Amino acid sequence: MSEVKQIRILLVEDDESLGFVIKDNLEQQGMHVVLAMDGEVAQRTFTPKHFDVCVLDVMLPKVDGFALAEHIRLYDKDVPIIFLTAKSMKEDRIKGFKLGADDYMVKPFNIEELILRIQVFLKRTGKQQPQEQYQIGYYTFNVHNMELSARDSLKQLTRKEADLLKLLFDNKENMVARNVILKQIWGTDDYFAGRSMDVFISKLRKYMSADQRIEIVNHHGIGFKLTIKE
Amino acid sequence: MSEVKQIRILLVEDDESLGFVIKDNLEQQGMHVVLAMDGEVAQRTFTPKHFDVCVLDVMLPKVDGFALAEHIRLYDKDVPIIFLTAKSMKEDRIKGFKLGADDYMVKPFNIEELILRIQVFLKRTGKQQPQEQYQIGYYTFNVHNMELSARDSLKQLTRKEADLLKLLFDNKENMVARNVILKQIWGTDDYFAGRSMDVFISKLRKYMSADQRIEIVNHHGIGFKLTIKE
DNA sequence: TTTACCTTTAACAAATCGTTAACAAGATAT
DNA sequence: ATATCTTGTTAACGATTTGTTAAAGGTAAA
Known part of the structure; x- marks a missing residue:
């Protein structure tokens, strides 16, 4: 192309x-x-x-x-x-x-x-914008299309799932504080937004569970960190 | 012309x-x-x-x-x-x-x-093509005449139908945000323009329903994507 | 004006998403 | 150790969005 x-x-x-x-x-x-x-x-x-x-x-x-x-x-x-x-x-x-x-x-x-x-x-002028494509383990994450694809599968992410994954990936190997995530994506950091976020973290983990190297680790009371081993 | x-x-x-x-x-x-x-x-x-x-x-x-x-x-x-x-x-x-x-x-x-x-x-060399023709599955879409033809059928599209199909095809396999479509074709992105667009999407799907490989998929709250399998 | 055609609006069904609830499991502090 | 707070996970709910068909409204040609 x-x-x-x-x-x-x-x-x-x-x-x-x-x-x-x-x-x-x-x-x-x-x-x-x-x-x-x-x-x-x-x-x-x-x-x-x-x-x-x-x-x-x-x-x-x-x-x-x-x-x-x-x-x-x-x-x-x-x-x-x-x-x-x-x-x-x-x-x-x-x-x-x-x-x-x-x-x-x-x-x-x-x-x-x-x-x-x-x-x-x-x-x-015939130019095209590059599509942001992140490599996460053996998944490919197309930010624009909000698609998380592996060799054989393609998962269509929702807006919040995609936003959250992007935020974590942009800070991969680094801790992202709960309230930072919440303010940036939910706009508020009250109790319910927090619980909602936990649900989304759980979903992302499930989507990427096929690649053992990918982990979203929690630090009690602090936040989350996306790590990709090796 | x-x-x-x-x-x-x-x-x-x-x-x-x-x-x-x-x-x-x-x-x-x-x-x-x-x-x-x-x-x-x-x-x-x-x-x-x-x-x-x-x-x-x-x-x-x-x-x-x-x-x-x-x-x-x-x-x-x-x-x-x-x-x-x-x-x-x-x-x-x-x-x-x-x-x-x-x-x-x-x-x-x-x-x-x-x-x-x-x-x-x-x-x-200053020469121009007489007409843009797109291949969409086994349909041929002539942008100038706004004709969508298959082996045996020929459907005359309306202006909005043609504009919408062209926009989707120009971004095929990629998501086009609702408000992008709306601003570009309807000039506004209010509620009714949105509903109108949904009606047109429905029409396009019907016109191209004979080719199973063609799909206009929706992503809730985001937009539409034209995909052609294989 | 009538006619024909296109677009918008309406109406209702179906699908989807984010939030909340509920409960289990971990972690931390006392 | 145990009480308390945080997180993991699943499911259900309600609000919003979308799919679809039909009716209404607009517009330009006849």
Whole structure:
């Protein structure tokens, strides 16, 4: 089938917290994100043929988004550019499109929509997002499809099962505290959420019981740890 | 819609069964395929300006693929040539590329990838395929006409049915989230759009129910996945 | 306007998931 | 050692989601 490389995004955003929120979200999608906080740094960071999509704030210190886009276009006339702008002024929009902006989002925007638009470009340029596939013992865990497959079996996980397994795997060989799991996946860490979690741990153990090397161990009063022997 | 000429492919392959498999697949894409079983026949068959892409097996009886390429290049220095080669020998590749092979594939290869590479050439040379045709089990789905046809039947799909089927097929074997489908096709993801989508899913299932291998599976609260077994 | 066709809404059945309950088994502290 | 708290496991419940068919609503062509 087609090649699957990690998608690389250049994100230029001077608002630190927003920048990190976007970065986090895109990384959860399996993309690699380089975040630049001002236009000057971005200009130095940009390398032709390196990024698959650029996301630029319009208002930036030192070198603004439009100038940056011009710079990028000099070196790469194809890379999709998405502008982020605080106002919906038509002139901005037109100016942006003249410089070869391919899309444009008005703040505040929905991050899921940004992800969607990026994916549209990736598809258009024939690129594909890698699917996160974890190897757990002899199981393969496809995060996106929430499928846990072995040589002969395929178990469709539910959302919570998949979230929990991913969290444990992301911290494999390390203890994950009960309340960390609970807050992250259940949003609360009251008694019942805790019991619910225990039920899910039990389910995951059962699903993976065919591979003796995989263990979800409990530390009394602390939390759980996913270990894979050898 | 404007009239678009049918794409013509010259396929030279001495392995009869492989030849027919490739021919079938390309024809399902709406291309016209002339299959020659040896280099000599191919040489007589080739007419300048007639074919849009040539696909040549390297090892052929009588006149081999490289000699054939030389012959073709004499008369048409632009037509893209793709070599099929059983071995990945370096000398083979170098010899081929010098004679103007534009791409090559090592057997055994994925037919979908061959189709993809042909499409790259068609795009590059400004030619377009008259119509996208997808193979879904034993159905053929013509995106432009929105027709879903089997050996004996032909079902005219509506716009939404066709959009939905295309979206699912573009992500076949992968889960497509409900809200992704909804935003992309319905433009909104409110409750009623969701119910409407469920109705369309039900319709598509019914249309394709004759082929047991095709399944549109639901993952509770997540989305749908089109799978084609085998 | 009528007609034909497509999409949405409604209505009800069926399936699924997360939570809770209930009880057993471990672990820890007293 | 034993009382208390935590965890393991199974099953049942209830809420939500989905499957499906039919009716209603919309829209564009005749």
